[in-house]
Amino acid sequence: MSVFTSFGIIVIAMLILGLLQLVPGIFALFYHYALGKFNKAKASDLALFFILGTETISVLFFLAVYFIISIFFLDNSAFENQPLKWCLFAIFIILSIFCLCFYYRHGKGSTLFIPRSYPEAVDNYIKTVKNRSGAFLLGILSCSCELILTFPLYIIVSISILQIENSGLPANLPTALFVFTPIVPLFSIYFQYYYGYTLADIIKKRIKTKPFIRTALGVCYMAIAILIIYTGAI
């Protein structure tokens, strides 16, 4: 098992977290509403609490997975676990096909794979958010809804980080970079609003980048699956 492979998996996982569109979409909508309902200072405050909620739940999920994985993989020989290897390979292949074919719905707009009742519920909830706790909760909820795509990443990154540690190298930097990646797209949208972009510009950009995002996500998941099998990452 190469340390470079582990670093490679972490970098690809970070790329995937940076490309996922559900949380940034909800955040763009939320910030737009906040700007429409409150003054700029309060909207900015609520947006930061949304980001804090997202970051908190991402870190908690990642640490929970890391803790469980570290219990199962205390012994280095457990990394040769064949069923787990094939199981993760299958999950990443399925996710790759899912992203390539079903991540975006057909038709106009940048509608995602989630059931159509969910955006309506989110839209209704966004309209009721008035304080920091509401924004924080919205951040938590939106990040939880993306777990189907992020949970396998948390597992494989936890294993990779454990392997880096077992090889004697410090894994603090990749861990820190990984846990802060989910908020990078949110800060990107935050600064877009700050520099005068509007929801219309953001929607147009999302529609324009649809094919790229879909392909990039599919390729990244596929790359992790290939790394798992062909380089003996596990």
Next chain:
Amino acid sequence: MKDLDDQAIIKELKIDAKGLGIPTGAADTFIKKAISDALKNLQKKSIVTELDVKKAIIKELKKYHADLAYVFENRDKII
């Protein structure tokens, strides 16, 4: 036609307009005008659906502010 909750639509459009940075006074004026024109256009039809109302409002809003019309059209298609 009278069953249409135009106040709710006006309120939503005002929030969108402020979010887009359109001055409040101007937004109030053209939103009301766009909605009343849209409803006038729809009076010719015997059966009017929610989608018809939305399309008519978008068509009228485009005359005043393209971005607001775009956001109103695509708000439910972002996620």
